[in-house]
Amino acid sequence: MQLCKLSQRPAVRGSRSRSARVEVVCSSSAKFFVGGNWKANGSTASVAKLVDELNAGTIPRGIDVVVSPPFIYIDYVMQHLDRAKYQLAAQNAWIGGNGAFTGEVTAEQLTDFGVPWVILGHSERRSLCGESNEVVGKKTAHALAAGLGVIACIGETLDQRNSGSMFKVLDAQMDALVAEVKDWSKVVLAYEPVWAIGTGVVATPEQAQEVHAYLRQYCTKKLGAAVADKLRIIYGGSVSDTNCKDLSKQEDIDGFLVGGASLKGPAFVTICNAAGPKAQP
């Protein structure tokens, strides 16, 4: 796959090495963040097994790890998962408050139930449930106002990348978020190229870094350097326990949103440990 050329190179930012011995440069000052998106997978038995595997894992201090079970298993996971290591996220929330919205779960219900995070704008919801950029922007603003942290997902399709419209697509997705979100301190931005999701075709570290740097530059321009520097920009799309290390070394990759590999406890724990020197002391 061809790398798209950046129209403008990202500005050089206040990079610094966090370890004298390991040459990993951290571009943002934010805590490494790993999310596990279980999607509509699992059964009572497999969720119990996964929770046991996660509880047995060693998670480095100084990173945030969030797992996102299907709604129906959130209660079980909340009761049994070691929440000193793992936080919880829902995979979706309604655009507004409680009311006559059959089948939906609201941000207010999630905060009431003690769920601190929600994933919004996942490409599967955009493509399968018709969620537009504007809907995702409004959902994000509503969830933040209700007190949730939001993992906001964006990303281009293969056609969009190959036809040269990738940055335009990403700009439009970002513009819709910027139009609605006033406070970015509880937003984690997940770059998930659609062509990499569930395909086994992971973005190369260079491809991912190119887009993450572009998004950081976009945020610097639209939101200011202080916000851009603190914003976690995480990568999702076929992240595995074998490719995570190289991806995590990239300057602007502040963590991962993991699908398939988050269903295997040991693999997910390995991915969390790819934070390496990016874990805060």
Ligand SMILES: O=C(CO)COP(=O)(O)O
């Ligand atoms: O969609 C994803 C996470 O939200 C990525 O899924 P995979 O890791 O299975 O490609």
